[in-house]
Amino acid sequence: MKGLTDRQQEILDLIKSNLENNGLPPTRADIARTLGFKSPNAAEQHLRAIEKKGFISILAGASRGIILNTEEALGIPVIGLVAAGGPILAQENIEKRIPQAHNILSNKIDYYLRVKGDSMVDVGIYENDLIGVNKKNPIKVGSIVIARIGEEVTVKTLESISSNQVVLKAENSEYSNIEINPEKDEIVFEGTCVGLLRDFS
Amino acid sequence: MKGLTDRQQEILDLIKSNLENNGLPPTRADIARTLGFKSPNAAEQHLRAIEKKGFISILAGASRGIILNTEEALGIPVIGLVAAGGPILAQENIEKRIPQAHNILSNKIDYYLRVKGDSMVDVGIYENDLIGVNKKNPIKVGSIVIARIGEEVTVKTLESISSNQVVLKAENSEYSNIEINPEKDEIVFEGTCVGLLRDFS
DNA sequence: TATTATACTGTATATAATCACAGTAATCAA
DNA sequence: TTGATTACTGTGATTATATACAGTATAATA
Numbered sequence A, B: 001m002k003g004l005t006d007r008q009q010e011i012l013d014l015i016k017s018n019l020e021n022n023g024l025p026p027t028r029a030d031i032a033r034t035l036g037f038k039s040p041n042a043a044e045q046h047l048r049a050i051e052k053k054g055f056i057s058i059l060a061g062a063s064r065g066i067i068l069n070t071e072e073a074l075g076i077p078v079i080g081l082v083a084a085g086g087p088i089l090a091q092e093n094i095e096k097r098i099p100q101a102h103n104i105l106s107n108k109i110d111y112y113l114r115v116k117g118d119s120m121v122d123v124g125i126y127e128n129d130l131i132g133v134n135k136k137n138p139i140k141v142g143s144i145v146i147a148r149i150g151e152e153v154t155v156k157t158l159e160s161i162s163s164n165q166v167v168l169k170a171e172n173s174e175y176s177n178i179e180i181n182p183e184k185d186e187i188v189f190e191g192t193c194v195g196l197l198r199d200f201s
Numbered sequence C: 001t002a003t004t005a006t007a008c009t010g011t012a013t014a015t016a017a018t019c020a021c022a023g024t025a026a027t028c029a030a
Numbered sequence D: 001t002t003g004a005t006t007a008c009t010g011t012g013a014t015t016a017t018a019t020a021c022a023g024t025a026t027a028a029t030a
Helices: A006-022 A028-035 A040-052 B006-022 B028-035 B040-052
Strands: A056-058 A066-068 A076-079 A094-098 A111-114 A130-134 A144-149 A152-161 A166-169 A178-180 A187-199 B056-058 B066-068 B076-079 B094-098 B111-114 B130-134 B144-149 B152-161 B166-169 B178-180 B187-199
Touching: A006 A028, A006 A040, A006 A066, A028 A040, A040 A056, A130 A144, B006 B028, B006 B040, B006 B066, B028 B040, B040 B056, B130 B144
Parallel strands: A076 A111, B076 B111
Antiparallel strands: A056 A066, A076 A094, A111 A130, A130 A187, A144 A152, A144 A187, A152 A166, A166 A178, A187 B187, B056 B066, B076 B094, B111 B130, B130 B187, B144 B152, B144 B187, B152 B166, B166 B178
């Protein structure tokens, strides 16, 4: 799936906003009108290009037959157990997907991670909760981070960080801090926790 | 907003499932085909009736121009402060709405209620969390209930219940139990807590 | 240098889709 | 028993929409 050009991205965004605001996809004429094209065919050709790159599907013959294939449309992946070695978002780790519903949380959720263990109960994060992870937010002291240490993924509060020592704090008095020397052991920050979902059942 | 007939409900459900599965509303012909009508006009007339009852809007002249006006499409209301007196779901209590995203929680969410105070921290419910409330689940001892005592709405664990005593337990050792005699004081169970959303920001 | 992709205009047409009009039939309330 | 609502069939006009074909122009790629 290659990248879209700026113009193509504009059109994809227009389709998304049309779906969101009006509940249905736009017609070629709608697109042309909104973006100022004088021919609906300009929209047609853009749509073909976007389809070719895999971001949408076009239903032949159907009016407004534009279907999104974007990550947002598929839903946000829920990661259960992380298989040793590979990246967190690898296909085999995806337990299910849940519809993206913005307005719920103020930050973008790249994926949900199912919490194992009780090391964070003192900040109200319990086993089996789903934490919403944002990959791009800056990592700050005091924030709850998702870190990979060697092959293990863990959720902890970042207590302190320097070139030769990272301290991760478990929010449960029964656990002790994890101290890592990044010059010796591998530590990768996968993201920060920006939200939480819990299912009582 | 009057009730729909069975047939009209079927058509409304079909529109919803079309939107969910295909991402766009059906045409009159689609509806006729699916439900076995020999004339697309049958669908047209049903749509008019459903529109008249307020459940959808029809965009004149637009293909697939069917817009849902249902509660699900509007999103789940978020209740902040409950104004004294009236029902929880009164319009003035609705802070905003957030898109319904099923698959997230196993039970139906009728509304979200913003948590005030720290009386439930020991079960991981914090101030400003949004708890998902289901109105119809049976109230059981041990479940977290939303109760209205007089004019106040509170979230507590139901400890015990009998004809002359209801005990509500705060999940925070600094608070004491609330004991109510339903023969003397008014207590209404508004629902049970079936989910939780937290925004870290 | 030829080719491909991008980004359009402009015209035209087949068909997809809405929607009006004319009926039939059953049920229910006034 | 008249009228309204529900639940359709059947036909057809109008228009909304997708989409083919023919161009123009620019930039990037092989």
